Amino acid sequence: MxxxxxxxxxxxxxxxxxxxxxxxxxxxxxxxxxxxxxxxxxxxxxxxxxxxxxxxxxxxxxxxxxxxxxxxxxxxxxxxxxxxxxxxxxxxxxxxxxxxxxxxxxxxxxxxxxxxxxxxxxxxxxxxxxxxxxxxxxxxxxxxxxxxxxxxxxxxxxxxxxxxxxxxxxxxxxxxxxxxxxxxxxxxxxxxxxxxxxxxxxxxxxxxxxxxxxxxxxGKPVFGVDVALPGMLHAAIAQCPVFGGKVQNMDASVAEKMRGVKKIVSEPGYVAVIADSWWRAQQALRKLKVEWDAGEYGKASDATIAAMLRAGLEAKDLPQPRKLGDVDAAFTAAAKVIEAEYQSPYLNHATMEPQTCTVWFKPDGFLEVWTSTQDGEASLLAAAEVAGLPPEKVEVHKMMLGGGFGRRGGPQDFVRQGVAIARTMPGVPVKLMWSREEDMQHGFYRPASLVRLKAALDANGKLLALHSRIACPSILAVLMPGAMKNGIDFTAVRIFSDMPYQIPHQQVDYAQRNGHVPVGFWRAPGQQNGFYRECFIDELAHAAGQDPLDYRLALLAANDKNRLVLEAAAQAAAWRSPLPAGVHRGLAVVEGFGSYAAIVAEVSVSAKGEPKVLRIVLAIDSGYVVNPDTCRAQAESNVAFGLSSMLYQQNTVKDGRIVESNFHDFPLLGMSEMPKVEVVFANTGGFWGGHGEPGILPLVPAVCNAIFAATGKRVRSLPLSRQDLRKI
Amino acid sequence: MLKLNVNGRNHQVDVEPEMPLLWVLRDHLNLPGTKYGCGEGLCGACTVHLDGKAVRSCTLPVSAAAGKRIVTIEGLSKDGLHRIQEAWIEHEVPQCGYCQPGMIMSAAVLLEKNPQPTDADIDAAMTNLCRCGTYLRVKQAIHAAASAVKAAKPAAAKKA
CATH class of the missing domain: 3.30.365.10 (Aldehyde oxidase/xanthine dehydrogenase, molybdopterin binding domain)
Incomplete structure (x- = not known):
């Protein structure tokens, strides 16, 4: 044509x-x-x-x-x-x-x-x-x-x-x-x-x-927040601090008279100010007097969420995404039974570019939208739905994303808001941008989860049975209910339900416990299970008195690609060679997102208990690699992203709302904390795996296993900033 | 009316004196290269040069910038690319790229003050945050830009 x-x-x-x-x-x-x-x-x-x-x-x-x-x-x-x-x-x-x-x-x-x-x-x-x-x-x-x-x-x-x-x-x-x-x-x-x-x-x-x-x-204007159109106005938003709450009353008498303010918008779950610059909109927003109806979750807290998850662990008749053999019989016959509980907190995506959407109801009846989205089609359909227009009458201009990590795919909340806000000023383009605080407190968080693991070992330390009970909110139940199967969200149970280790008796129980905190796909959804599984396997190797690499290799089939990457990482990091004084190693292997990834981490821990990650060796088999340098960059990115969460990050809940608000209480890894990263492409070909997420899967467990080697302390709860890591 | 000199051009802006420089640049002067990340001076995405110093424009009232030389990412190089930007391309530093204008502006000041920084110097000076984790490449690119100057200097001296 x-x-x-x-x-x-x-x-x-x-x-x-x-x-x-x-x-x-x-x-x-x-x-x-x-x-x-x-x-x-x-x-x-x-x-x-x-x-x-x-x-x-x-x-x-x-x-x-x-x-x-x-x-x-x-x-x-x-x-x-x-x-x-x-x-x-x-x-x-x-x-x-x-x-x-x-x-x-x-x-x-x-x-x-x-x-x-x-x-x-x-x-x-x-x-x-x-x-x-x-x-x-x-x-x-x-x-x-x-x-x-x-x-x-x-x-x-x-x-x-x-x-x-x-x-x-x-x-x-x-x-x-x-x-x-x-x-x-x-x-x-x-x-x-x-x-x-x-x-x-x-x-x-x-x-x-x-x-x-x-x-x-x-510094060209390629991002969603960079959109500039003639006559464009700016919107700032304040959502009900408690998820699910509503606006009860609003007094705009001061805000509406402030300089540059063009419109005050009140929707059921949020208020917004439209002004001639974003700063002016934000200033006026702070002067809006809003009474919120917190709804039924105004008293929710970390304690109620922890109780909800714990009740999940105790529940009867849970769906079983995996059942092999008979774990109960194996526990009865076992020489040794080892049990542990692991947990992790809610986590915000914290994309550097806050959520943003520019919307223009054009005089010709067409709707134009500019946004940083992980799914242009989903953005278009969300915009059409809110505007009440046929999709053919909507265009979405896909901008470069200032970070995505799963935040800008499923929910499209920012597009829905952008359309609802701009609808109050037809003919005028309006750019909505969230403040960092809104972004931190109104995310779709990585689910907090609690698991109980129980293993049976024989007299030689061989792993005979593993029973995993997982209490975790479901992402799919919220964002893609059609993808739930028999009450099971595969993102909540993966890594246990698709176990590569050859264990004769296995059972996984899944307790879906959602609570009121919205959950979403956070880079490598389900990766918490990699932390739990690979640290627990390390515990078992220790209990069996075996080297963690040998212990894993004995559990993996000869042709398993998990084995190949584990061997490749161990070889590149010279696993069996002596280390300088004060440096300790840990390793882990996890498959996911089409690829197989293993990491050897080298870590030191100061006398005060401060961990320092020195070197990460990642071996990854994605079948093929289209751009090796980009894949290396993704490995570095996975390391930084994983370390940020492991060291510092958690979103806590008080009075139904997220407590953390900005980078002072939700820190990101800094330049001086970035370890060396070495990548081994162990490609076997014949399949196509991903690179955006697999590298993060074995990261946290490899580092925590190295911390155990350094201190004798098992990390079973994150972030590390809450743990005492002084040597035993 | 406040008088601002941005990237060598004079502007008169009619804004509140307490408005942070960031928003004057982005929303009033159509220079969106400088980014909002936190609004609290924590992340450095908004870094610009003020009389040759790296400052965080999200917490700097515009009145404090009046009469001073302001340089943004758009004005870092008058002709094409600054050597730091060249090094950034060569080492494929950005991922999403959102924090990179701030990183580049910080790096430019670092190299002005300290033409041959060590890793420790870079760690100390580069407090900008990057969610994608480009830190290793930022460091490589700063070293590369530093060596480019070192390599260029003897030749320039000969000429003179």
Missing amino acids: TLKVNRREFLKVSAAMGGGLMLEFCFPFVAQAAQVAQAAKAFHAAKSVVVTEVNAWVVIHPDDRVAVRIARSEMGQGTFTALAQLVAEELECDWAKVSAEFASPNEHIRRKRIWGSMSTGGSQGVRSSQDYVRKAGASARAMLLEAAALRWQVPLAECTVERGVITHAPSGRQLSYGQVAAAAAKLQPPKEVRLKDAKDWKIAGKSLHRLDIPDKVR
Whole structure:
């Protein structure tokens, strides 16, 4: 299909002309007059440009530049570039001429969800779209080659392509992709395409520079909070401090007279101020006198939540996501029975960019939304629902995310609020941004959980039975009830329910206990179970008087990929070699999100009980790696994210509300605390695993096991800042 | 009316004197490169230069910046990219990128004061927070930018 350039296309075309991201040019109608004039000039210049959509993923310009459309969101994980690499690999184009742009959610809806899934979570970005995006690249290549063969009237088999230039060797003629794109787009796509073997990759599998980085380094307006539209106003929001509570009374008499204030909004669960700058909106918000009806949870506290979880552990007739053999019989026959309880707190995502959404009810009845979202389609549907518009009348401009980690996928609360607030001022674009305090206290938290583990060992210390009782709120019951199976949320029981260790008798019981604190997908949902399982296995190895590596290897099948990464990490870290005085090691292995990950951690603990993580060696098998440097960066990211939670973070509840409010009481890891990170790619091929989350799975248990080696103290509750880690 | 000099340009802004500089930059001067992260001076995403010093603009009243030289990420380099930004691209430092303008502005001041910082110097000076965990690469890129200057200096001296 050859496209005449309309305004939407102009945005893309002009972006490609600038050689940067389309986002940079998303707002040709910026506030300043000079820029408006410049944008108008560019618009008229762009009108004459014709780009060709060879298929939904591949857009080719007359000068051979290729724009690859990306359906998944970019939050720093590198999918924006990795998917472009996969398409370009099969397309056989020149990487230097490739740019990436986000696929339009509105077009996605109108074209019957042509880009597959827009959801970006679960480390799925590459692994669950690699097949169809590679096919799209290969299909476009075939059509371009066929168009050249037809133009030359030569057999297709005599045509070859390299870096976007098609050659007919017998005659020496050449045509570039830009020259045949329009003709190619009119051809039928091939029924079948053959994808390349990874060993032949030239663009995929290479550490190419990420396409989104130059604009980010220049401070270009690529994030949701950076949106600027002519006449745009700003909204600040205060939600009921107690989850589920409502506005009872509001006195806006002071706030409404404050400078720059345009509107006061009151919705059932929150109030908002719209003003001409965000600071003014926020100042006025503080002067609103709001009486909240806390509802039934105004007295909830850490103690009531702990009691709720404990009652779950004691409950009878729980669903059993795993049952093998007979654990009770095994306990009766055991030489030794070991029991322990582990727990972890609620955790906020704390994305550096707070939740934000810009909404414009346009005079023509169309709704435009700009937001940092992990799922453009979910944002669009949420906006349409709140606005009461058919989805076709809504467009979502996907902005770069200032961090996601699961916060910006399922709930879409910020989009719903943005639409409800902007609806009070039709025709005027309104940008909602949450304060850090709102963000900290109105999250969808990583579930707090409590587990009781009981193991039976024989006289040689061999693990015969493991009984795991898990009391944990369900994320799925809240966000994706359809995904619950027989009362079981797999994210709450994974790592125990899909145990790789060969234990003859196993039972897992799941007590779903949700309480009033909203829970959500927090980087590697269910990872708490990795902490519990791998620390408990360490306890068992210690009780058996065996080396923790040997103990695990004896429980893993010979061909288990968990075993391979564990051995790879142990080898890279020289597990059996002596360490300098005061340095201690721990290890752990956990699979998840399609990959297998093992970590050896080196840690020291001061006489005062202060832990210092010195070195992390991560071995990961994701089958294939599309951009090794990006995957290394994800490993570093998983280490920092995991250490922040392990060392410092917890969200506590008092009077129904979250106590922590900002980075002073919910600290992030700092520069001086970042350990060395070494990554071993132990790829076995034949499957596609993720990188955004697997690395975090064995992190906390490996470090806590090293702390045990250093101090003789078992960490069974987080964060460490609450523990006394002085040596016994 | 307050007079501000931002990135070498003079502006007159009609805002409350207590409005933090961050919001004047973002909402009144259309310079959104400087980011809001915490509003309490805790994270450093809002770092800008004030008369050559790295300051956290989210807690700095605009009145305290009047008459001083303010530089934001948009004005760090007059022509293309500052050597720190080049090092940031070369080492693929950003992930989500949100905290990076603040990181870069802090690093620029560090290198002005201390052209060859040690790891410990970097730890002490770079108190900016990054949720994605780019710290190792921030450190690498600062060292790389420092070496680039070191390598360039003897050549410049010869010329002179």
